[in-house]
Amino acid sequence: MKIKFIFLYYIIFFLLNSCGYERIYLLKELNYNISEIEFQSNENVDKSIKKAFQNLNFKKGGKNINVVINSQKKTNIITKDKKGNPDLLELLIIVELFLYDETELLNNKIFLKNSKYSNSDNKFDLNIYEKNLEKSLNEKITEEIINYLTQLRV
Numbered sequence: 001m002k003i004k005f006i007f008l009y010y011i012i013f014f015l016l017n018s019c020g021y022e023r024i025y026l027l028k029e030l031n032y033n034i035s036e037i038e039f040q041s042n043e044n045v046d047k048s049i050k051k052a053f054q055n056l057n058f059k060k061g062g063k064n065i066n067v068v069i070n071s072q073k074k075t076n077i078i079t080k081d082k083k084g085n086p087d088l089l090e091l092l093i094i095v096e097l098f099l100y101d102e103t104e105l106l107n108n109k110i111f112l113k114n115s116k117y118s119n120s121d122n123k124f125d126l127n128i129y130e131k132n133l134e135k136s137l138n139e140k141i142t143e144e145i146i147n148y149l150t151q152l153r154v
Helices: 002-017 043-054 123-151
Strands: 028-040 058-080 088-099 102-118
Touching: 002 043, 002 088, 028 043, 043 088, 088 123, 102 123
Parallel strands: 028 058
Antiparallel strands: 058 088, 088 102
């Protein structure tokens, strides 16, 4: 019994170590330094991006760049019912990323994610659903920004 347990333990340990698990935001070294990050607008988007930027590895002695991030969250009404009440809604998150070298604009990119959802009579459940949806879209945009920054050569 003890031998089976030890054997099973080593098999599970071996499988978990060789499955290729790697933290998403644990990235390779970038060829530049981000000296200043300025956030504008939506705080929820900014928080998720701030967390991701803390895990980036910057190259010492690389080119210093400044990052300006402008984010917006919009909720649009797509369709209405016969009474004029919203029936189908859209959550839209827009993040504009600007990269500056001192005062010169090096690069800019717009990241956009949206999701459509049905309105609900229960506003409490709808609010929770909207927050979860916003969190999910924020994570997707953050992944896209990190991938963009790792591929960017300045």
